[in-house]
Amino acid sequence: KCIALFGLGLYIYAGEDLPEGEREGLHSELDAKLAACGSVDDLTALFKSLPEALRRDVTDKFAARKKELA
Numbered sequence: 320k321c322i323a324l325f326g327l328g329l330y331i332y333a334g335e336d337l338p339e340g341e342r343e344g345l346h347s348e349l350d351a352k353l354a355a356c357g358s359v360d361d362l363t364a365l366f367k368s369l370p371e372a373l374r375r376d377v378t379d380k381f382a383a384r385k386k387e388l389a
Contacts, residue, residue, distance in 0.1 A: 349377060353384045362388065 349369075356362040366374060366381050 346377075350380070353380060356384065356388070359385060359388050 353362070354367055356365060361369070362381060362385055
């Protein structure tokens with residue numbers, strides 16, 4: 320799981336777009352991790368573990384999950 324995020328960071332660092340298959344897989348994996356978060360602290364830790372560029376793409380998903388947990 321961490322390796323997939325690390326690989327994402329390499330794509331972003333290199334200035335390349337993500338391949339479509341990897342992008343879809345990453346988002347479905349992230350959705351599963353979001354659903355597994357049982358507290359705002361877990362959610363915050365997950366968000367901080369993501370590369371900065373991905374954080375911007377998924378901020379709305381995290382905000383919605385935070386409202387569910389509050």
